[in-house]
Each structure stands twice: as C-alpha cells, then as structure tokens.
Amino acid sequence: MIDRLKKAPFIMVTAFSYFIIYFPIFVIVLLSVNASPSGQTFTEFSFVWYKEIFLNERLLTAIFNTLLVAVISTAVATVVGTLTAIGINSLTKTYRIRFMILNNVPVINPDIVTGLSLMLVFSLLPISFGMPTMLLAHIFFSIPFVVLTVLPKLKELDPNLMDAALDLGCNYFEGVVKVIIPSIKTAIIAGALIAFTMSIDDFVISYFTTGNGFQNVSIWIYSRLGRRTFSPAVYAYNTLVVFLTIGVLGYINVNNIIRVKRRSEK
Template sequence: MREQIKKFYLGLVVLFMYAPIAVLIAQSFNASRYRGQWTGFTFQWYTALIENEDIMNAFLNTLSIGVLSAAVATMLALVTALGMRRMGSQGRIFFRGLANVPLLNADIVTGISLMLLFLGFGLRLGYDTILMAHVVINLPYAMLCILPQVLLMDRVCYEAALDLGATPAQAFYRVILPELKPGIMAAFLLSFAMSADDFIVTYFTKGAGIETLTTEIYAELKLGIHPEMYALSTLFFGAVVVLVSLLLFNYRVIRRYRKAEKRGADE
C-alpha cells in the first residue's frame, strides 16, 4: 500500500511538471488561433514560424547571445576559480561570499544598474550591451558549478604530469580540464539556460531595434501571443529532451566502459 502511495505521489509530481508543456505542444498543432478551442490538427504554425522574420530574428539573437555569454562566463569562472584555489582560506571565503551576492540580488536592481553603467560609459544600448549584461548575470551561476570541483581537485596528478615531462599547458589541457569537464559542461548549460530565460535584465539593456524571445513575447502580449510561439517553444523543448537524452546516453556508455575496464584490470 505504501509503495502504491509513493508511485501515485510521484505520478502527481510528474503530471504537475509536464502537463503545461503537454498543453503547449498540443496547442502548437491546433488549427485554431484561439486557446481552448480545438479545430483540427495542422503544421501551419511551424511553417509560419519559419516565415516570421521577427520571431526568427529574436530566436537567433537569443541563441547567439546565450551561447556567447555562456562561453565567456564559463571561461571567466574557470580562470577565477583556479585563481581562488591559490588564495588563503580567509580570502577564499570572502570572494565566495562576494560571488554569491548577485545570486540573491533582485534582477530589476541588476538590470537598472547595468543600464545606468552602460549609459554612463556612453555605450549605445543594443546587442553588445545585452551580451555583456548576460555575462555578468551568468558568471555567478558558472562559478557555482565550477568552483566546488576546483577546490576538491587533487593537485598531485598535475604535478605528476609535470614530473613526467609535460609542459604546464599540456598538463592543464590533459589533466586539469578532463577532471573539471562535468563542472564546465554544467556551468555552460546552466548559463545558457539563464541567458535564454532572462527578461528583466535584457529589457533594461536591449535598447530599440533588437529583441530576444522573452522581450518579443512580452511585446506580443498586448495583441495576443502568436501561435508560432507555441511551435517555437515546442521545438525548444524537443531540443532540450534530445540534449538530455544524449548526455544520459553518453554517461551510461562511459560508465559501462569504465566497468569493463575495471573488470579487465581485476582479471
């Protein structure tokens, strides 16, 4: 009886998480433009999505800004974490707390302060300012993923590589990076997700003439969201499912390979 209750509770949680997404996917194939009224199955909104220049431009801006800001934030987080490893305990604690403050800061405060900073430096609000703003908001999340792994990293392997004749650069790329790969991947993916999902900071730093998906959706709320957005959201969700499936498959393959390698070594 207890097991059945657990399964029922787990089913409710999964239903609560994915029911809205299921409604969104169904609406993307609905021939009617109006929500809650099913008039037939169609692919017309996916075709209209490709032909809608505003949405496609917003999507490309979101994608490029997300990838670039995630890459820059991950690189800066890695360099900063390696530098913090050499600090004393007091300095490390201070800078860890300093890095965590933006996580608790309100987005509207960050957005307004960045807008004032860019305008104070005479920068024109646009693509570049959005990119810099997203690097700022992504950096603490990237630090959160990479720093714990850097602090737990064993330096013996790095020093052993140097003793065996490797240069510092070779030891870094062949020893340090593979060990930190899970944290780096997590930092990049989390940073990209935060960038693609951000609205408030983007709204204050975007200027006129450029839109991302979040600001484009906000602009459409006055007249009603176009069904093309349902199609684009469905494609986004499908891409995330494929990416997660590939990561899980890759993890299982590596795990099986390591088990087989360990068995061979034992024999």
C-alpha cells in the same frame, strides 16, 4: 501489502506533482499543432505554425538574437569563469570562502535587482542600449554560475597536480593549460551548458538592458502578448525548445548509461 498501502499517499502526491508540472508543457505542445490561431478551441491538427516560425521575420530575428547573445556570452563567461575559479582555488582558505560569498551574492540576488542595477550602470557609460548592453549583462550574470560549477571539481583535484606539472618542466601558465584545464573539462562543459541555458532563459535582465529595438525571443513574446500580431508560431518554437531539451537530456543520460556499462564490462 501493508507497506504498499502506507506508500500509496506519497506515490499519489508524487504523481499529482508531476502531472501539474508537465500539464502546461502538454498544453503548449497541443496548441502548437492546433490549426486555430485562438488559444481557446482545438480545431484541427496542423503543422502550420511550425512553418510560420520560418516565415515570420520578426520571430526569426528574435530567435537569431537569442542564440547570438547566448553563444557569445557563454563563450566569454566560460573562459572568464573558469580562470576566476582557478584563481579562487589558489587562494588560502579564508580568502577562498570570502570570494565564494562574493560570487554567490549575484546568484541569489533577484533578477530584477541585477537588471535594474545593470541598466543604471550602462546608462552611465557611453554605450547605446541594445545588443552590446544585453550581451554584457548576460556575461555578467553567467560568470558566477560557471565559477560555481567549476570550483568544486578543482577542489576535488589532487592538490599536488600543479606542482607535478611544474616538476615536469611546465611553467605556471603551461601547467594551467596542459594539466589543470583538461582535468576539469567535464565541469567546464557543465558550466557552459548552465550559462547557455541561463542566457536562453532570461527575460527580466534582458528586458532592462536592451534597447533600440533589439529583442530576444522572451522580449518579443512579451511585446506581442494579447495583441493581434501575436502568432502561435511562438508555441511551435517553444515546443521545439522542449523537445530539444528532452533530446539533449536523453543523449547525456544514454551516453552515461553506455559509459557505466562499458566500465563494468571491463
């Protein structure tokens, strides 16, 4: 009883923190089903803004752009990041630590610095701003995250794994493809998911590296805020993203629980 009393303040703080964290999400979900276009009053329940997503051509284009950049940058960053991690892992310890520091600087660097510096570099190159520059920027900032996710898994592997592959007749390249990469599959998928999320999420770097009217969702929203052309369809889109995230998380967790159960049954 006394124990429970002692715990009470902490439990209350916890409850309050999560209330604060989830309250804005609740608000956006609420506004997405509000028939009134103003964010001030709730008039009546309606799915009209969800329909609007598919009718508002500009928003649709922005969603398409976001996904296009995310898919391509994730694919490229995952491949490059995985190979980079394998490369770093094969170095001696001193060099491995140096490369890890190099890898972590862009991760910690504020987005505004990354965005601005990429913008400067791109302006020196003979390419026009728009989809290619934004894509390049997304690939750039995603790679270190993939490296960061894959490298610990590589370190966990039996150090003789590559030698075992060579021993059984693989050349170095076959060893990487047939043994190392399949052994770190889960970490590669995790890295890809993080890269994808980072890309969908990004506003600051995208804002600095786009041009010629190429807009992803975050830039589109920013450009509409407080204007008459702003549409609550944005709320609906964001609500969908929230539910998609919950869905993916739920799927992964349920899958894990099933796997753990199966393992213990055996």
